[in-house]
Amino acid sequence: MSPDILDESSVIWFGPQHVSAHGWAAKLTIVGDYIVECDPNAGYFHRSAEKCLEFRNFRQGSMILERICMMEAFLAEYPYIAAVEKIVDLEIPERAKIMRTIMMEFNRIHSLQFWWGQFAGELGLFVMLLWPWVDREYSLDAFEELTGSRHTVSYATPGGVKYDFTPKFLAKMEKALTRVKDRMPVFEDMLSGSPTFRLRTEGVAHYTAKQALKWGLSGPNIKACGIPMDLRKDDPDPNLAYDMIDWEVPVINNEEHPGESDAFDRLLQRFKEIETSLDIIDKLLPLLPEGPIIDPKARSKANRLPEGEGYGRVEGTRGITTVWLKTMEKAQTPWRAKIRGPCFASYYALKHIVPGARFADFPAIFGSLDPYPGWWDR
């Protein structure tokens, strides 16, 4: 980049009022149709979630987490529960473990359905924006049946889960999952099978596995490079049921450029994620034993926690989500809480991925990385 090129550059703000940038702002320097510099800015979505956590007790805290990312509400709230369960010794019933895992995967499917629509909408096909969102309604109906809330489910609680699976819920979940399975071929046609989609995404937002590791990407963004980095397999939570069954980590390894990924690979990766989630739910449902759903002493145990540190993490839809808690003696609230969202890394990776791309590719780039502003601003 010679300095005289920059003389003809102009600066365009992509956000915070931009229709496509919901709560973030990237400063783009443009020469002609090409972006030469991208400066992602955080801070437009800040709601001091970490401070709020210091004023909520251990049964309330997870509800703050849910509101950071509504799409993966259960996956977002679970790290907090896991952190609390590390500090205090709770016995999670087998049934609750499996129910948590099923709900987690169900929520992941819902979040990915949302992402399909959002990504297609950013690439300009409104039909594909709405078709997955229609299917998403079935998942939301099932959530509503189980918890009374469509997005912010607040399902897990320290020591177990809050509500038992009812036959009605199981029927609704079956309906939602069948719908997802039935429509998968349609969506594969509409997304990966569409020639215009390939034109827009192939070779766009290209990075290698090494770069991804350096930038701290996680979740589907790094699995698309061929690295099977998945917390569900690498560090299975003892209070979840991922180690009870046999399943494969979803990894895409493109033969044309092994160890690298572009926007199209990340789409295929997310397709595979949904397939894996469906597979895990299918395998876990028959294992569901009868019994209690919560540790009977959970309420008294989680009321006041001993001094300690807890660190809970989970493989979210967008990457690794962690919560760290520090408690003092007889604590009713955490002394300090720290949230590490998956999207800070993918948002600031734009700084390295975007330069050199065409301006029109910018939505494809950030859409494929799936950043959610709640995760970096909190």
Add this chain to the structure above:
Amino acid sequence: MQFDFSALIGGLLDWVIGALFWIWGFLTWPFLWEGPFDIFAWFGGLLDWILGALLWIWWIIKWWIIWILDILNGTWALVMIPENFMFLFRAIVFPGLIFVLLALIFTVWYTRKIWARLQDRRGPMHMGKYGGLQLFADAIKLMSKEIIIPDKAKRWMYRILPSLLLVIVMLPFAFIPWDPYWNILGSPTSPFPDLSVSLVLVFAILTAVPVLSLLIGWVSGSKYSLIGGFRAANNQFAAEIPMVISSVGPAMLAGSLSLYSIVLAQTNIWYIVLLPINFITFFVAAIASVGTFPFDAPVADSEIIFGWRTELSGIYFTVVYFAEFAEQMLYSALMVTLFLGGFNGLPFLAGIANFVIKWLVVFFLFIVVTSSFYRLRQDQVVNLCWKYLLPLSILNVVLVMFALVYIPGLVPLVIGG
């Protein structure tokens, strides 16, 4: 009554001189008048002067009213000549301005409804039967909105350009042969027959559209608008050349550049049967030229908010929105005219009914295509137009040329009865 300029000047002079005399009298009274200053006599002079001025102004108003009445009389006399009356009726009511506006309103409803169906929604439902009045509600809402003009916008241009765009897009409708008899310029027996070059003229008028899109983007004073404006101009320049060349095929078959004659030549066979590829190139180029999905890079909402329309608000946005739909309607009508036999069709239906049925079918195709593809990047749009559509359409012209010369029996078939 003619306007008498010298009389006007004469009156003015009288008045000025009177005023001067009065001032002179006012200035000289201490020296000339006997006795003390008589205020009543002085006011008497003032009243005379005001009355004179009023009379003079009344004379001007009277002359102006009479002049306007004269113009109205003359116009009415012209209008009441039967040929003129029929022409005006067609131009304004049917199938002219009001018909096109009603069709436009219907088209917006039709588009929204079909889009909604394709997207698993219901579309407008609440205003009127099946949401038929939704567009009126939208128009009222948009018109009553506050108009916000950016500080950096060129205000005069900003105000005038959207309307100009709509006017330019509506003008070519005058040349569409809707019906053997009911058209604006066309029926050979009327005193206003179709121009022998109406096909060329339609495209000539439409060349102003990219310029206006670019200008609207430019004068809006926003970077998003400017980028969108350049993209729109680029898009339309790339798309209109294949479109014009695709329209050469039907013109060569019919042996005429008049749209009416092209339709008349299709009594035996519709040209879509002979020129299917030409129809497709015209269709794709038309969509690209309108700049709707999937060629909507000029107004790509996920990149440049709303492109060259970003800063338009209220009535200006409404006008530009209508212009886009009018352009789609115009291209659909052109496709019906050039390839689908225009008003030829079912013999027991009126010509215009045939035309409108085909028009709706073509418009339906338009909507289905516009909602099935992802938005192409600007360079990909230009690539498609220059590398694929243009060679195909030129090839088609060459093929038509050879076919007309070497295939016996083709000419009587395509000339029509």
